[in-house]
Amino acid sequence: MTTLIRPLKKSSFYMSLDVFPYKSTLSNLLMAFTDLSKKVGSASLELTQILRTGGEITQAYIFTNYQDFSDEFKKYSQSFSDMLAVGGFEYCGKNGSSCLEKAEMTLADLLEEGKGDKGNSSLLFRRIMQFPLKQLKEYSRLANKLSLAYENTSNEFNLLNKISLCWDGLKYSSTMDHSIADNTRAFWEGCSPKIADTLKIPNRRLLKESKASPLALQNAGRFSVHLFLLFNDLFVHVQYASHQVYQLETVWVETPLSDTDQSQNLVVITTPEDTLNLCASTPAEKVEWLMSLNSSINKVLSSQKSVARRGSTERLTPPVVRQAGHKFTKHGIYKDSTYNGYWMNGKIHGKGELVWADGRKYVGKFKNGFLHGPGVMTIPKGEGQEEIQDANWKDGRLHGPTIITYANGDMYEGYFKEGQRSGHGIYRQGRHMADTASIYIGEWDKDTKHGYGVMDDILRGEKYMGMWQDDCRHGNGIVVTLDGMYFEGNFIQNKMSGFGLMLTDDNSCFEGEFSGITQLQGKGTLILPNGDHIEGMFNGSWNEGLKISGTFWKTKTSPSVEKSSHAHGIKSSVYGSLAVPPDNKWGDIFYHCNATLGYSGEGKPDLTKAWESVAVSVSAGRNPKSSNRSRLRGSLLEELEVIPPHSTGKLTLERYTQISNYLKKAFETPFHPLGKLMEDVVNVFRATYIGIGAHPRLLHHAIEEIRSCVAKMYKTVRLLFPDLPPDGGPLQVFSESSKHNTEPFPKSTEEVAKFFQRQVSEISSPEEEEDCEVVSAAGLLHPLLLPKIYPALFDLYALYNDKEDEKCWERIQRLTRQGDMALMAYLGIDQKFWLLGENDPLKKLSSLREQCYAEAVDTLQQLSTALAQQRKLKVLKKNFIEIQRHISADIRFSNMIFGLFQAVQNKLGEDFVWCMDDLFPIFQYIVVRAKIHHLGAEIHLVDDLMESHLEYGELGIMFTTLKACYFQIQTEKMPS
Structure with a gap:
């Protein structure tokens, strides 16, 4: 057989096919023909040698590895079908008749059955290439005859029967494929050139068309003409001079549940951008179309290695959830974008990648056709710069915890709501030493700073801690500067106005009216470092000069300045009263944590829902990576999945120890809601009191803020452990084996002394006293919080x-x-x-x-x-x-x-x-x-x-x- 291929490849016949649009198909056919001829020839020589020597026939390679031969024939049959489907033999017959006539003389003995077709070069070439496939029947008959030489129960008999069945099946399937390919060739010859030029490829086969099996568009116009074509990989809707192509991997087929006359023959086809309601002429036609569509879709999906398949691939209906790629052409949101990922019922659903024509790229989760869940959006901004949004999404908009790195170097890390910054967030503007370098950490609303927040203006060397409204300082606030100045008062539209307090680095103090930072304007009192003070009207700037109209008062010889534990040397009675109360700070951080635990702040907390939320968060933090750090984190998360006793109605020492150990682990991992809360609290404290915020006069505010945060954190902990003291204690708890009952501490000094005496008298041994412990909010949370904020806190104490x-x-x-x-x-x-x-x-x-x-x-x-x-x-x-x-x-x-x-x-x-x-x-x-x-x-x-x-x-x-x-x-x- 190879004697035919060599002259074909070297002749002018092959050279003349340079303009053949499917020349690669011809090359594949000739190559497969050569490989198959060599394999068959080698097997024939081996079988002849075995017959001559009287060896065991079933030990021949052609029998022991019959599957290899079957695969080789399948490969060749596919190449032959591709050539047949695109009309390749007819094209070759027209351009190489002289060469094929010579081949006819050479292979006259092989083409006995085709002698009546002499002069038809295309049929001649087709029969030559089809000759190896016609021998499949002989191979089956040979194996069947050889099996008769063995007993019915022998292994040789079973092997030869299996080989015979294999060749029969291959013969049947190849015959069917060739018939479908021939029908496809006939369709390409009769259809419009536009459709053929667009859709015609060698491995595409026409399986069904609405001309032969009627299928009409529901509620179509009276004079409209619609043609529906089912290929092995496409479903095509042809209307007039246009046609719409649907990839079968993104086609879902269903039938309405209603049994009305109008819907009993209805077939609904859903695609990413269209939904077609098609009517078959009869119920039988409807069933045929359904079977053909579902079978074709299943075959396309089964060829994808990325699709997990269970059981047989010949399932009745294709899977609802599948993985596929698609380019949108009409979709309002995703027009001209390309998607590759998971789908459900014609909508993007699950994990995937979406790339827009303008360069935007999203990798993450989708739900019902929208960006929904965690994902990363990359937006090009020109000149090699890009904006990266590592965020959570809801219905196509940013919603939830988000990290955005802007093209100019700015960065936002916080919460979004319906596409706008809302809730707690950190915005870092400008790189170090840039013209607008600053850091804001606080609350947002509708994309503006709104609520309590801290602004650290690096270049100006000042820090503002107070209320905001519409991106402006508005409300009570504090300003501290690098040169030691301290301001406290009310701000209106970024300007300090009205009554306020100013403390200088030399301990001068001014209480009075302001019209801006360092701008004194109106009635006030200036207290000098030595205690002398001036009362009157002030006008001007502290840094540039003041006009004063008032009375100077000399201090007494032994001034008695009222001092508090945090206000040594501060000669002001309003210090701290003009600042934001500590309980009004960072409320959004605790709100988000409580919301994660299923508590909105109203009504009674749902304990079961809270622990279910913890389980979801901990499970989401599990990471399969094998690094040491990941394994350590995985081990910690496994321990957090074990829930300690949390609602028994009685708090004992053993249960308190279990709760304390659990909280130590929970506060250490950011995947636990309490761990995320601890991380946020530590971040805001460090951002507030490090750098410019390391100001000795802020120590009082820092301590009050710690006490407030501990009280709020304790309330959040009690959402999971309601057995803890409701008021934060102190409460004395005993071991389960102890004779004492849990009781709270007394309040007054006299009651405390009596309580101590009674408890001492009741203790009979050191072992007994070890069976109790004092439970309080501070005693539980200080060991967990203070080590994390200790550097910033101790710096304040050291400066003070x-x-x-x-x-x-x-x-x-x-x-x-x-x-x-x-x-x-x-x-x-x-x-x-x-x-x-x-x-x-x-x-x-x-x-x-x-x-x-x-x-x-x-x-x-x-x-x-x-x-x-x-x-x-x-x-x-x-x-x-x-x-x-x-x-x-x-x-x-x-x-x-x-x-x-x-x-x-x-x-x-x-x-x-x-x-x-x-x-x-x-x-x-x-x-x-x-x-x-x-x-x-x-x-x-x-x-x-x-x-x-x-x-x-x-x-x-x-x-x-x-x-x-x-x-x-x-x-x-x-x-x-």
């Missing part, structure tokens, strides 16, 4: 206490130059606490003293590294039983007290009774030797965060002693 700490530090450095015995003598420590060595008490300090005091010093030095004070007090529980049930975590020097107490107690005997006259000098010695640079800031922080129920009893005395040591170091006369 800077002068006192520097004075204390200078004195500590001078005192530490003294030797141990000299320092103890100076501080007035009784010699029985010197722990002198027994052999040489005057010259050598004992190792016992070095060990005891060194451990105490090391423990006190942990003030600078311990971020959650509550854990320190657990050591005291074993030694101070009278306050066992009231220990929290707001004092960080307890280990020092315990270590020193235990060491000296062992030295002096168990019956030794401590008194403050003995303890105070020792505290001073430990504080000096610890050399803590910002001791005042540490004490101030502990004092602010200590819960009120811890201020009574021995812990309160010890903390007061430490503060007294700090004051004594600053004021005591230094040794010469």
